[in-house]
Amino acid sequence: MKKRFPTLRALAFGAAAFLTPLAALASGGEKEGKLVHVADTRHLSGFNLYIADLYNTNRLLFTLECIAITALMGLCLGLLMDWIVAAIGLDLSKHEGQE
Amino acid sequence: MHDLLSITLPISGVSINPLLLVLLGVAVGVLGGFFGMGGAWMVTPALNIFGFPMPFAVGTDLCHMAGKSIISTRRHAKFGNVDAKLGLAMLAFDVVGIECGARLVMYLERLGLAGPVIRWVYVVFLFLIGLLVFYDYFKKRSLEKSAAAGSAPAGSAVRWHETLHKIKIPPIVRFNVAQVECSLWLPAGVGFLVGFLAGLLGIGGGLLMMPALVYMIGCPTYVAVGTDLFTVMLAGFYGAFTYGMKGRIELLAVIIMLLGAAPGAQVGTIATKYIRGYGIRLMFGCTVFFAMISVILKQLKLNTAASWVVMTAVTAMTLVVIVGMVKGAAKELRARRALR
Numbered sequence: 001m002k003k004r005f006p007t008l009r010a011l012a013f014g015a016a017a018f019l020t021p022l023a024a025l026a027s028g029g030e031k032e033g034k035l036v037h038v039a040d041t042r043h044l045s046g047f048n049l050y051i052a053d054l055y056n057t058n059r060l061l062f063t064l065e066c067i068a069i070t071a072l073m074g075l076c077l078g079l080l081m082d083w084i085v086a087a088i089g090l091d092l093s094k095h096e097g098q099e
Numbered sequence: 100m101h102d103l104l105s106i107t108l109p110i111s112g113v114s115i116n117p118l119l120l121v122l123l124g125v126a127v128g129v130l131g132g133f134f135g136m137g138g139a140w141m142v143t144p145a146l147n148i149f150g151f152p153m154p155f156a157v158g159t160d161l162c163h164m165a166g167k168s169i170i171s172t173r174r175h176a177k178f179g180n181v182d183a184k185l186g187l188a189m190l191a192f193d194v195v196g197i198e199c200g201a202r203l204v205m206y207l208e209r210l211g212l213a214g215p216v217i218r219w220v221y222v223v224f225l226f227l228i229g230l231l232v233f234y235d236y237f238k239k240r241s242l243e244k245s246a247a248a249g250s251a252p253a254g255s256a257v258r259w260h261e262t263l264h265k266i267k268i269p270p271i272v273r274f275n276v277a278q279v280e281c282s283l284w285l286p287a288g289v290g291f292l293v294g295f296l297a298g299l300l301g302i303g304g305g306l307l308m309m310p311a312l313v314y315m316i317g318c319p320t321y322v323a324v325g326t327d328l329f330t331v332m333l334a335g336f337y338g339a340f341t342y343g344m345k346g347r348i349e350l351l352a353v354i355i356m357l358l359g360a361a362p363g364a365q366v367g368t369i370a371t372k373y374i375r376g377y378g379i380r381l382m383f384g385c386t387v388f389f390a391m392i393s394v395i396l397k398q399l400k401l402n403t404a405a406s407w408v409v410m411t412a413v414t415a416m417t418l419v420v421i422v423g424m425v426k427g428a429a430k431e432l433r434a435r436r437a438l439r
Contacts, residue, residue, distance in 0.1 A: 037346050039110045048109035051350050055110050063343030066350050067336060070162055073354065074169030077361035081170065085365055089435070090428055092177060092369070 111155045124356035126417045128363020132171040135324025136305020137164030137331045153214045158342030163353045165335030167360040172328045174368040180325025182276035189290030196291040200298020225391035232384035260317030277318040305331040320376030373427025
């Protein structure tokens with residue numbers, strides 16, 4: 001028995017490694033994605049127009065704004081939620097979990 | 100999916116009901132905070148099912164995950180569940196891995212194979228992870244039952260980390276919060292592997308990092324959850340940067356999802372206070388299998404069935420976590436009142 005398991009395991013991994021890409025290729029694939037994507041700004045206004053314009057004209061600034069807005073929202077919403085949970089009266093200072 | 104409430108997102112041009120994004124944010128916040136992950140493995144297929152092209156689903160996912168993980172990581176850090184030293188040791192190599200994975204995605208996109216290849220790799224990994232978690236859970240239970248003295252064996256039933264800790268390539272480092280001492284190359288290697296798969300699959304790595312921390316590094320479940328969220332947060336920001344530069348982030352969708360994820364993340368994180376570590380692992384295994392089924396259905400072009408599986412599983416698990424949190428919180432509040 002001891003000898004059989006490593007062989008079976010090796011066979012299973014080998015089959016998975018061989019069959020996975022084959023299955024993906026056999027599925028035919030999807031329509032080729034656009035290499036350069038341009039946002040359509042014709043019907044946009046306000047914040048959406050600003051973001052789409054930034055996306056089309058300055059990719060680095062767009063990326064930095066995405067990161068800054070995400071981080072700021074995470075921090076602000078986190079503080080707000082902390083305040084709400086503390087108001088309920090739960091002790092959030094310790095964690096006595098068991099395995 | 101298209102109705103009067105639908106909005107058209109400015110960059111990808113996808114039409115979607117924002118309520119769906121908020122609900123997805125809530126669910127992913129609850130489950131992410133509870134299991135210690137970004138939850139992108141749920142968001143990527145869900146966004147893809149909602150009509151986002153796969154690279155946009157991946158980029159939007161990573162960006163949203165970074166913001167949401169800030170909320171959960173802050174909470175876990177206050178609980179003392181974050182081993183920042185271990186997280187940083189893994190992160191440097193995690194980032195290199197993410198970049199390699201992201202470049203492979205762009206190459207597959209040029210070939211028109213991004214969707215199917217990502218989905219099949221997903222299926223294989225979800226299956227293996229689910230299998231490992233269930234095996235560990237049931238082995239642990241049988242060990243507990245057979246322990247005549249009634250004291251359960253400590254730690255995981257699967258003990259790969261003990262073998263991996265025998266690798267003594269210097270420098271040997273002590274991680275105090277995780278209570279682990281091992282070669283620095285172990286977390287570095289695990290970080291690279293997790294990062295590569297994360298970049299390829301469009302996930303922050305939490306889905307892979309959580310079991311890797313438990314089974315390969317040897318962390319207790321709670322420290323794995325907290326440390327995982329810490330690395331997911333930083334990796335998510337790097338992922339957001341690289342996908343932003345490649346023009347595959349839909350910022351408005353990120354903002355809408357974060358509105359739902361904020362309360363969800365708080366609920367999920369607090370729920371870990373009231374549910375046992377192995378309970379978390381069992382629910383994690385169930386969720387992983389549901390995710391795998393949905394991805395298979397999607398690959399078989401059964402999109403409606405895939406949506407139902409994702410939505411039903413995520414809703415059911417979210418409700419279980421919320422009920423667990425509410426019950427635990429009510430018990431704690433009652434005990435406090437009784438003490439006054």
